[in-house]
Amino acid sequence: PHTQTITLQVNGQPQTLSLDTRTSLLDALREYMDLTGAKKGCDHGQCGACTVLIDGHRVNSCLTLAFAAEGARITTIEGLARTPDPKAIEDLSAVQAAFLVHDGYQCGYCTPGQIISATAAIDEQRKGDLSIVSWHNGQSDRPELTDDEIRERMSGNICRCGAYPNIVAAVRAASK
Ligand code: FES
Numbered sequence: 001p002h003t004q005t006i007t008l009q010v011n012g013q014p015q016t017l018s019l020d021t022r023t024s025l026l027d028a029l030r031e032y033m034d035l036t037g038a039k040k041g042c043d044h045g046q047c048g049a050c051t052v053l054i055d056g057h058r059v060n061s062c063l064t065l066a067f068a069a070e071g072a073r074i075t076t077i078e079g080l081a082r083t084p085d086p087k088a089i090e091d092l093s094a095v096q097a098a099f100l101v102h103d104g105y106q107c108g109y110c111t112p113g114q115i116i117s118a119t120a121a122i123d124e125q126r127k128g129d130l131s132i133v134s135w136h137n138g139q140s141d142r143p144e145l146t147d148d149e150i151r152e153r154m155s156g157n158i159c160r161c162g163a164y165p166n167i168v169a170a171v172r173a174a175s176k
Contacts, residue, residue: 008028011078022065038116043062048110051157053119095170118171
């Protein structure tokens, strides 16, 4: 294997590692940095359980080479709360708190990916990035996400338990 040294910026901390250049960002996080919040569901870009933010944009970390993320700002579920060691619901991000309040999970395996993805989806919407649904509906300036938009924007995150109604409720609440 071809091993090189890499420094990744993860949740505001520089992490210097010696990695095989073919290592996925997901494996780098889970196996080398002990950040196991991002989950390996399919390892093929189909389930969204591995979603993390790179410079604020959501990506499937299973499909991203760790080396491709060098120099970027990587945010995982571990870095989302308002405080580093959250003890109370007020310490969580708005999206995390909404998932708790609305029971937006069942087994919880897909939840870190769902929450990261929802965080980005709400951010995209606030920045006026039009979704396909609002484009089709001729709605260009929506103050809030509709449930259809939430489902469309969250469609890359699969929940095997089918907790979708509560996931949509959580995203709706957090997006207000
Ligand atoms: Fe990356 Fe499923 S593990 S999309």
